[in-house]
Amino acid sequence: MNKASQKNKKAWEYRAYEFWNMRDGSPKEKADQILQNPKACLKYHQKYFEKVDGMKIANVCGSNGRKAVPLAVLGANVTVFDISEENKKYALELAECAGVTINYEVGDFNNVDLERFGNAFDIAYLEGGILHYFHDIDRFFTIFIVSSSRVAS
Numbered sequence: 001m002n003k004a005s006q007k008n009k010k011a012w013e014y015r016a017y018e019f020w021n022m023r024d025g026s027p028k029e030k031a032d033q034i035l036q037n038p039k040a041c042l043k044y045h046q047k048y049f050e051k052v053d054g055m056k057i058a059n060v061c062g063s064n065g066r067k068a069v070p071l072a073v074l075g076a077n078v079t080v081f082d083i084s085e086e087n088k089k090y091a092l093e094l095a096e097c098a099g100v101t102i103n104y105e106v107g108d109f110n111n112v113d114l115e116r117f118g119n120a121f122d123i124a125y126l127e128g129g130i131l132h133y134f135h136d137i138d139r140f141f142t143i144f145i146v147s148s149s150r151v152a153s
Helices: 003-012 016-024 027-036 040-049 068-073 085-098 137-146
Strands: 056-060 077-082 103-106 121-126 148-152
Touching: 016 027, 016 085, 027 040, 027 068, 027 085, 040 068, 056 068, 068 077, 068 085, 077 085, 085 103
Parallel strands: 056 077, 056 121, 077 103, 121 148
Antiparallel strands: none
C-alpha cells in the first residue's frame, strides 16, 4: 500500500463508524429509510440502475454501504471495495438490518486481485468525489474497466 493509501486508510478508520451513526443514524434507522424507497437512495444515478436484479455490481470506494445496500435491496449482488474496516462494520450492519447481503472487500483498490475480480462484474459503480484518492489514474481506470463489462458513475 502506498503512502497516500496508508494516510487515507488511517483517516477513514478514525471513528468513521461513530460518524456514520451520527450523520445517517444507526444502521437500523438507515435501513428503514432505504427500505422505504431504495431507488431514491441512489439519487442522481438511479436512472442507470433500472434493472439490476441478478446483476453483479462492484461498488468502488463504497464507504458505509449507502449505495450498495439499496442496490442489493433491488436484487443486485454487490461487492464493495473500500479501504476502511470502520466503513465495513457499518455497511454490513446496514445490510443485515435491511435483510440483504453484500460482499465487502477491505483493501487498497490499486492492489485489487484481478485474477479473482477481473471480468467478475456486470457493472462497476463509483460515486463522484473519489478520484482524488488515486494518484495513478491510469492504474485506477485499468482496474475499474477490467473488473466489469459496463461502467456507471
